[in-house]
Amino acid sequence: MSRIGYVLKVYPRFSETFVVTEILAREAAGDDLAIYALRPTTDARFHPEIARVQAPVSWIARYPKGADLWARIAGGIGDPVIGPRLAELLPELADLPGDEVGQGVELARAVLADRITHLHAHFASLAGRMAWVASRLTGVPFTLTTHAKDIYHASVDPAWLRRICGDADRVIAISRFNEDHLQRVLAGTGARISLQYNALELDRFGFEAPTPAHDPLRVAAVGRLVEKKGFHHLVEATATLVGAGRPVEVRIAGSGDLAADLQAQIDAAGLGDRVSLLGPMPQNEVTELVRWADVFAAPCIPGEDGNIDGLPTVVLEAMALGTPVVATAVTGLPEVVEDGRTGVLLEPGDATGLAGALAGFADGTQPADAMARAARALIEERFDSDVQARTLSAWETTEAAPAPAAGAPALAEVSA
Known part of the structure; x- marks a missing residue:
């Protein structure tokens, strides 16, 4: 045995x-x-x-x-x-x-x-x-x-x-x-x-087709508050959207060494009412957060020390749940986030491109429903x-x- x-x-x-x-x-x-x-x-x-x-x-x-x-x-x-x-x-x-x-x-x-x-x-x-x-x-x-x-x-x-x-x-x-x-x-x-x-345990992540984007646009991100997650680029993209008069609400779940730095960036940009750092959340609450969102953002980047994300599980969860994903071309992410088909894929560090992609979901020019359904099919096939x-x-x-x-x-x- x-x-x-x-x-x-x-x-x-x-x-x-x-x-x-x-x-x-x-x-x-x-x-x-x-x-x-x-x-x-x-x-x-x-x-x-x-x-x-x-x-x-x-x-x-x-x-x-x-x-x-x-x-x-x-x-x-x-x-x-x-x-x-x-x-x-x-x-x-x-x-x-x-x-x-x-x-x-x-x-x-x-x-x-x-x-x-x-x-x-x-x-x-x-x-x-x-x-x-x-x-x-x-x-x-x-x-x-x-x-x-x-x-x-x-x-x-x-x-x-x-x-x-x-x-x-x-x-x-x-x-x-x-x-x-x-x-x-x-x-x-x-x-x-x-x-x-x-x-993933697929039974725990039931698919729900995306609804028309809320006003303000709801954006969720989840991960440790460390360099490789690239959340400072998400804050930068949010500032660009707000500066262009586009309403957006960003919620970031997680804890880590850069919490104070991120909060300082948020405050300096005057985004205290737009970007919230929620701290660590258990998986059931993360699921609720992802379902709340119109878009899930994973702006990962390579760290200066060589540290880099593998294939974040929460990205797979978002795709399974039916929340469209915007991510960066880091390590395994391009294997699941196929640009224009299962999500939007950007180059690492492209805060301008991230702002543009989020704006596309806000105004309906991104095919959210088609992306979500293709993403769920890919998750069922491989994960x-x-x-x-x-x-x-x-x-x-x-x-x-x-x-x-x-x-x-x-x-x-x-x-x-």
Whole structure:
């Protein structure tokens, strides 16, 4: 009987709804799961879907130094399975901080005790490294879902990325853009790279055709208030619309380091009655916000530190719900926001173009209804969590992979 261990840096994490959706779909498909978290959550609010997760959660203790850390490593040395492997692996582990080595050993012991047959990690950073350590110490194979910061950020260690991905049973890319990037950076490692989009529980996102735009135009945006989300360009576009006499109301949900800077920009532009920063919202409230809006804006940009969005789940949710999307051509977004068909696609940082696109929805020159219906069809074709769960289960339990839905592109797989 297969038992899958999910390795996550933090669980539960408010911003990672895609992980909970994936776990719920896999449980619904009959998979036996366990969750291993490497850091305690610091979130004060949680999405209600977390209460539906049945998998047991184990927090792998972290010992930065001292006797406790040594006790963990010594315990691994004494294990008949882990001990010989640990001695062989020490030269490679010397590159890691001691607390990570300790956590890796503790995770390995938990994997053996819980009879885990396969590990599945999200992000090729801490969670990926710990899954790699536990796999090497136990012989239990692991798959790895890569996202964005873990493969693009300036802090990414190329040698460790290649080592982890080269040893993984499979490396999952969440967009074709990421797949192409991984093919380049992992060339020569033998990594097996497969495309599998993050997905949605479609039943929770019922489609409603857009109505004529409100006056003022309602615009929603959701995400962490950080550089890569590009919300300062949305504020700039709003100022352009207001200056041209076009009424607009913008609501931005999320929290982050740039909250004060964004509020200062809003105040300086005299937009306090036009742009609201709502703070973090649970997923059910985000859904209500997206339904409220005439347009959903995702003005993403590459950060100066290399940080960049992957394929924001909330964009997929907006498309599923029937709210037209305006987004920028960053990483995987052009794979879903097809300009003029499933939404409006702009170049990153084009605040003038964003203002123009929003004005088009306000005056009815953008084909909102046709875009919304085409967007929903695309989501149903490529982003169904039930199909995602069956695919992941087949990859991790050695069963035959399901055929793609009619009209859907076959899942890509290459060896780098």
